[in-house]
Amino acid sequence: MAHRGAWVLGAGGVVVAGAVAAFAAIAWRPQIEPISPPASNSFSPEVVKNGAVLAAVGDCAVCHTAAHGRPFAGGRPLPTPFGIIYATNITPDVDTGIGAWSEQAFRRAMRQGIDRTGRHLYPVLPYPHFTRATDEDIAGMYAFLMTRAPLRAEAPPNTVPFPLNVRATIAGWNLLFLRPGVWRADPSQTAEWNRGSYLVDAVGHCGACHTPHNALEAEKDTKPFAGGEAEGWDAPALQAASPAVAPWTVEALTAYLRTGFSTEHGAAAGPMAAVTQELAAVPESDVRAIAIYFASMMPHPPPMAQAQPAIVTDNPTFAGACEGCHGPDAPMTRGGAQSLALSSAVNARSSRDAIQMILHGLAWREGHAGPYMPGFASVLSDPQMIDVVRYLRSHFSSGAPWTDIESQLRAARRDGGA
Amino acid sequence: MITLTINGQQHDVDAEPDTPLLYVLREDLQMNGAKFGCGLGQCGACTVMLDGKAVFSCVIPISLLPGREIKTIEGLGTAAVPGVVQQAFIDEQAAQCGYCIAGMVMRAQALLEHNPSPTEEQIRDEMTPNLCRCGTHMRILRAVRRAAQTMKRVAL
Numbered sequence A: 001m002a003h004r005g006a007w008v009l010g011a012g013g014v015v016v017a018g019a020v021a022a023f024a025a026i027a028w029r030p031q032i033e034p035i036s037p038p039a040s041n042s043f044s045p046e047v048v049k050n051g052a053v054l055a056a057v058g059d060c061a062v063c064h065t066a067a068h069g070r071p072f073a074g075g076r077p078l079p080t081p082f083g084i085i086y087a088t089n090i091t092p093d094v095d096t097g098i099g100a101w102s103e104q105a106f107r108r109a110m111r112q113g114i115d116r117t118g119r120h121l122y123p124v125l126p127y128p129h130f131t132r133a134t135d136e137d138i139a140g141m142y143a144f145l146m147t148r149a150p151l152r153a154e155a156p157p158n159t160v161p162f163p164l165n166v167r168a169t170i171a172g173w174n175l176l177f178l179r180p181g182v183w184r185a186d187p188s189q190t191a192e193w194n195r196g197s198y199l200v201d202a203v204g205h206c207g208a209c210h211t212p213h214n215a216l217e218a219e220k221d222t223k224p225f226a227g228g229e230a231e232g233w234d235a236p237a238l239q240a241a242s243p244a245v246a247p248w249t250v251e252a253l254t255a256y257l258r259t260g261f262s263t264e265h266g267a268a269a270g271p272m273a274a275v276t277q278e279l280a281a282v283p284e285s286d287v288r289a290i291a292i293y294f295a296s297m298m299p300h301p302p303p304m305a306q307a308q309p310a311i312v313t314d315n316p317t318f319a320g321a322c323e324g325c326h327g328p329d330a331p332m333t334r335g336g337a338q339s340l341a342l343s344s345a346v347n348a349r350s351s352r353d354a355i356q357m358i359l360h361g362l363a364w365r366e367g368h369a370g371p372y373m374p375g376f377a378s379v380l381s382d383p384q385m386i387d388v389v390r391y392l393r394s395h396f397s398s399g400a401p402w403t404d405i406e407s408q409l410r411a412a413r414r415d416g417g418a
Numbered sequence B: 001m002i003t004l005t006i007n008g009q010q011h012d013v014d015a016e017p018d019t020p021l022l023y024v025l026r027e028d029l030q031m032n033g034a035k036f037g038c039g040l041g042q043c044g045a046c047t048v049m050l051d052g053k054a055v056f057s058c059v060i061p062i063s064l065l066p067g068r069e070i071k072t073i074e075g076l077g078t079a080a081v082p083g084v085v086q087q088a089f090i091d092e093q094a095a096q097c098g099y100c101i102a103g104m105v106m107r108a109q110a111l112l113e114h115n116p117s118p119t120e121e122q123i124r125d126e127m128t129p130n131l132c133r134c135g136t137h138m139r140i141l142r143a144v145r146r147a148a149q150t151m152k153r154v155a156l
Helices: A002-027 A045-057 A103-112 A135-146 A169-177 A191-204 A250-259 A271-279 A284-297 A316-326 A352-360 A382-396 A405-415 B021-028 B084-091 B101-114 B120-127 B137-155
Strands: A077-080 A083-086 A228-230 A233-235 B002-006 B009-013 B047-050 B053-056 B069-071
Touching: A002 A169, A045 A135, A045 A191, A045 A271, A045 A284, A103 A135, A191 A284, A233 A271, A233 A352, A250 A271, A250 A284, A316 A382, A352 A382, A352 A405, A382 A405, B002 B021, B047 B101, B053 B101, B084 B101, B084 B137, B101 B120, B101 B137, B120 B137
Parallel strands: B002 B069
Antiparallel strands: A077 A083, A228 A233, B002 B009, B047 B053, B047 B069
């Protein structure tokens, strides 16, 4: 028996060793030789310009810039369910950035999520989307980044626990969820729609927040844009399940994406604020293409005349704290702001975004125009919050009463705003 | 009647429950330190402290306030004996027209009470909501730094 047991153990060992070897073969990637950073004038201005637009659509600077940090120098903590991952420096600094990366190395990172040295990158870098970008556009983004000022900055170490801190495990994730292949046009659609589809899927990675994720944080292919979450906020559905009361039109979406505000829906808040800030610098035709793509998926009920609920001061908190801006004759509404009856947050299935907005408000965007709202986290106690949130829902929305107010409030107080 | 606790003293106020705190301070209690700027929580001239945090008194109905500690600039010191933050603002001559200054002082006070050694970034982040139209921001920042230094010396 002992002999047989040893044999089984030995055979088991061989199987495990074989599996490890096979996995290592899948996971292992060679390094790509370092280069000296190419001179800025080795890139054509047109290529750099195209890259600048795509980098803005792709929000490179949003993740790769720390609070008070220099653009693209990395260091921003990205909270994931598996730990905190710090965005890296993507300026052309040789030692701490991507200065030694050839275009080939950059393309491999964008397509396969492998860094220059052969190490797997975490899929919080949306390479499952970037893998669909064209060679030309990846070259453009490379040219744009390599012509930025090189900045020396090391990202803090990630706090990802074992075994996920072993980067080879990402090879397994890639086997399951990375679908290589360049984006393909839909010949039945217009050129503008296809441009929008390309920018959304291959560059903008809108699905990273607006598509639900599975337990391993991969987007559920079967439910594109069915609504997801990001940094403590719900990212609303961008298709038939959109909670919008007024139908999203191409015009409304274009204006919203470029200014961070829509009179018929509300203000871009949480992680979306930075997205609209980036899109403000993108040519209107490209933002419009994105709007055309999403508007084609949204429901188009006939526009209804919205009955403006009469504001009666039956809730002193609302009357004293909110009505100055959200009342029918408030200065802000005269400037074209929405009635809360149209607010996406007030009409959403969950109270999460409304609570985030009331607690944390909308911060000033230093140096940029944009919507603003003061936060009330230090003003309203939990019972006072619950009271005013219930009032908002019952008074301004025909949706069912929220049942998650207490739990969402606890989470939002604990985790803070984005 | 609503009872408010302001600078450690109780005040019975005969006003509608949705009346903003700022109006009660200025019109009912003659505490004119906090100023009316925008009335929308956008400028910070009305800043007071509520349970130790800086808040916009123009968008806080008094119905929310029973049982809470309100502190206004009148509670920091007097013209004869200014508080530490007030003295720092005087020493740095941080006021030009002065309209924003009571709010600036209260926001700085709240910051220094919970963080006696703020970094430059923390000072700038904290002071961001309060606007100054004259443009004395550099003096205001110097005053906040000076107040932090003074408080440290006093504490030692």
